[in-house]
Amino acid sequence: MLTISQFADRSGISPSALRFYQRKGLLLPASRRDNGYRAYAPGQVDDARFISSLRAAGISIPAIREFLRLNGPAREVMLDAWRRETAARLLSLQIAEEYLRGMGSSPPPLHLEHWREPSVLVWFPATAPEGPLPFRADVVARKRELLRRDIPVLTSGYVRTLGLADGQLHGEVGFRIRPRRRLPQGVRRQDVPPTLFATLECATHDEKAAHRVFRFLHQLGFQPDRLHLERYLPGAPDRYLLLIAVRRVQPDSGLAEHRGGL
Numbered sequence: 001m002l003t004i005s006q007f008a009d010r011s012g013i014s015p016s017a018l019r020f021y022q023r024k025g026l027l028l029p030a031s032r033r034d035n036g037y038r039a040y041a042p043g044q045v046d047d048a049r050f051i052s053s054l055r056a057a058g059i060s061i062p063a064i065r066e067f068l069r070l071n072g073p074a075r076e077v078m079l080d081a082w083r084r085e086t087a088a089r090l091l092s093l094q095i096a097e098e099y100l101r102g103m104g105s106s107p108p109p110l111h112l113e114h115w116r117e118p119s120v121l122v123w124f125p126a127t128a129p130e131g132p133l134p135f136r137a138d139v140v141a142r143k144r145e146l147l148r149r150d151i152p153v154l155t156s157g158y159v160r161t162l163g164l165a166d167g168q169l170h171g172e173v174g175f176r177i178r179p180r181r182r183l184p185q186g187v188r189r190q191d192v193p194p195t196l197f198a199t200l201e202c203a204t205h206d207e208k209a210a211h212r213v214f215r216f217l218h219q220l221g222f223q224p225d226r227l228h229l230e231r232y233l234p235g236a237p238d239r240y241l242l243l244i245a246v247r248r249v250q251p252d253s254g255l256a257e258h259r260g261g262l
Contacts, residue, residue, distance in 0.1 A: 001030065001031065001033075001039040001040065001041060002039065002040045002042065003037060003038070003039065003040075004019075004029075004037070004038045007040040007044070010042075010045055011045045011048045011052075013049070018040075018048065021048070022038075024061050024065065026064055026068065027044065027047055027051055051068075054067075057082070058086070063082075066078070085194065088194040088196075111198070111200070112196060112198060112199070113199050113243065114194075114195075114196050114197075115195045115196075115197070116194055118179055118191065118192065118194060119154075119177075119178075119191075120178070120189060120190070121174045121175065121176055121177075121189075121192055122146070122174055122177060122183055122189055123160070123188040124138070124174070124186070124187055125171075125186075126138040126159075126170075126171050127170055127171075128168065128169050129168060130164070130167065130168075130169055132205070132237075133232060133238075134171075135159045135173050135232075136232055136237075139157030139159065139173045139232055142157070142173050142175070143157060145184070146184075149184055151182075151183075151184075152177070153177055154176040155175070155176050155231065156231060156232055156233065157173050157174065158174045158176070158230060159171060159229075159230045159231075159240075176192075192227070195225075195245050197229075197243040197244060198243075198246055199244075201240075201241050202241070203238060204238050205238075214244070227244075227245035228242075229242075229243040
């Protein structure tokens with residue numbers, strides 16, 4: 001058996017970290033000596049290094065504790081989720097690096113918005129006459145409906161325009177809510193994984209805003225994903241926020257050469 005100092009020296013993990021792992025229920029000493037001091041088995045070295053590696057990878061204490069209680073297929077499910085989350089964090093860091101490399105002394109018009117946790121969007125069908133921000137009344141009404149049902153929304157409303165028929169615009173208005181909320185009937189649920197968006201505030205009369213954003217993203221080496229949203233902005237009757245999900249980054253993109261505006 002090894003004292004905590006011997007075990008720390010052998011595993012490369014400090015005694016304070018080992019005591020922390022014990023308090024959190026991650027790694028318990030194999031036994032206690034007669035004097036009450038902790039004693040570890042040599043076979044626990046790999047366990048300690050494994051826990052330390054997971055912490056270095058950004059895995060939370062509760063998640064590690066749950067993982068250690070599982071075995072077989074259940075562990076594989078957690079590992080797969082961690083891989084996806086790590087890939088999303090890596091993508092976020094890559095894009096943030098490119099974004100910062102391309103910035104001049106003045107803030108660029110294109111910004112980043114990161115949904116770090118899995119989210120749920122709920123969508124209601126909507127119809128309105130043509131005009132600027134045509135679904136604003138639907139956004140207000142549907143938000144009130146959700147709040148009456150004790151379903152808090154995380155942001156102002158999103159809209160999608162799906163088509164035009166007989167002078168009427170057909171689309172959807174949606175809201176971002178927390179997962180595991182019970183939804184009212186007649187809504188469409190969309191599960192969104194952790195996602196990074198490129199955003200641009202646009203004027204309602206600017207019909208080419210989306211085209212310019214796509215072109216600029218391509219110049220920066222960003223790959224747009226299929227998820228595109230428009231968010232109505234409180235207190236801005238003639239403006240909206242365009243959000244375009246970014247899927248990956250080209251490794252050799254030359255963002256620093258493209259500091260021009262949109």
